Amino acid sequence: MxxxxxxxxxxxxxxxxxxxxxxxxxxxxxxxxxxxxxxxxxxxxxxxxxxxxxxxxxxxxxxxxxxxxxxxxxxxxxxxxxxxxxxxxxxxxxxxxxxxxxxxxxxxxxxxxxxxxxxxxxxxxxxxxxxxxxxxxxxxxxxxxxxxxxxxxxxxxxxxxxxxxxxxxxxxxxxxxxNFDANMKECKDKKVVQYHELFNYFLDRYNIKSYGTIEPLPGIAPSSKHTIALINIMRGNGVKLILQDVYHERKTAKFIAEKTGARVAIIPHELGADGSKTLQEFYNKIATRICQ
Structure with missing residues (x-):
């Protein structure tokens, strides 16, 4: 039956x-x-x-x-x-x-x-x-x-x-x-760098400042010269958060984190990128991993 x-x-x-x-x-x-x-x-x-x-x-x-x-x-x-x-x-x-x-x-x-x-x-x-x-x-x-x-x-x-x-x-x-916007008020003074400019709309919405990208240019793999320059920028501005997406290599972000004391947060760029099944779960993961 x-x-x-x-x-x-x-x-x-x-x-x-x-x-x-x-x-x-x-x-x-x-x-x-x-x-x-x-x-x-x-x-x-x-x-x-x-x-x-x-x-x-x-x-x-x-x-x-x-x-x-x-x-x-x-x-x-x-x-x-x-x-x-x-x-x-x-x-x-x-x-x-x-x-x-x-x-x-x-x-x-x-x-x-x-x-x-x-x-x-x-x-x-x-x-x-x-x-x-x-x-x-x-x-x-x-x-x-x-x-x-x-x-x-x-x-x-x-x-x-x-x-x-x-x-x-x-x-x-x-x-x-x-409710989401109210909770995000706690993150307004966050400083970040990204691997690729995947999250600019989210950052702009919630007044989170990005100080650069691990890519020297969009679609270009990171070079030693650019990585060192980014480390210096992060140290000079007190940036302690790296937004790493799910599909780029993670070795460079890990290296930068070790040199700056920053935290690497894996951020989904689309629903399902890290297993999220609903729209709410997708956006909650972005917020939680940036704001923790």
Whole structure:
């Protein structure tokens, strides 16, 4: 009987799943599930355990993209190294550039760190600005609204359901943010360095100052000269926290920590990067590991 009941639930869920949504990364995927509910099936293309700039373009992703009704991408150049060739091979007119089935979230998020000029001499910079906005929990509200509007556009028959899901989610998320922001007031005077500028949106939101990066330039491996200079900066400014992501090498951060007495905190850049299963757990881990 239990098997029959489970099968019934599964079939019922599939019957209501009228839209296939692909998201390039997990945080957007979690928001899409909240807004779409039982009316959508969400597939996350990029693993959170790897560098988001260089997701391996596996053949299995082609089938997922081919059947997608909606593709939600981060944008701002973050997927430039892996998504375009997959889209060409997937041959899905619903999610081509300029189609209704493509949602570029960077068009809705106010981007920071926009470079005044673009040159290879500055490393792998993003011409449109820093694409790592998912670290800011307030951006979740922007994502939710953009996704709700897009779902209504593509599936107006279920407009009331999407609107209801959106209202319920944003109500609970605003309550979460109120408590989260109150707790983050204890961290406003923190000083940090990062490996890569993955957490600028979070740091800006909560007035935490970053004194530099372990990378001398975006996408460039650390050199001895730069590492020594960063150690001196940290000593001179009393920086005692290094934000290390899950996918870059950790040897350099460990060396710098030994020379400065700093603490190395492993910070997830996306939901699931270190095992987090919910949006709340993802952002709580960022806060806890920075503020402890």
């Amino acid at each position: 239990k098997k029959i009941a489970l099968l019934t639930i599964l079939l019922t869920t599939l019957a209501f799943a009228s839209m296939n949504i692909d998201t390039t990364y997990a945080t957007m995927g979690a928001v899409a599930k909240k807004i779409g509910g039982n009316l959508v099936k969400v597939t996350v293309l990029g693993s959170s355990k790897y560098d988001p700039h260089f997701i391996v373009p596996k053949p299995s992703l082609l089938a997922k993209l081919h059947r997608a009704d909606l593709l939600i991408m981060n944008g701002a150049g973050l997927e430039l190294g892996w998504l375009p060739p997959l889209l060409r091979q997937a041959n899905n007119p619903r999610i081509r550039n300029g189609s209704k089935g493509l949602l570029d979230m960077s068009h809705y998020v106010p981007l920071i760190d926009v470079p005044k000029s673009v040159s290879r001499a500055f490393g792998d910079i993003h011409a449109q600005g820093n694409p790592h906005y998912s670290s800011d929990p307030h951006v979740v509200l922007i994502m939710a609204k953009a996704i709700e509007e897009k779902l209504v556009q593509l599936d107006p028959e279920h407009e009331l359901t999407y609107e209801s899901n959106y209202k319920n989610f944003t109500k609970s998320w605003n309550i979460y943010l109120k």
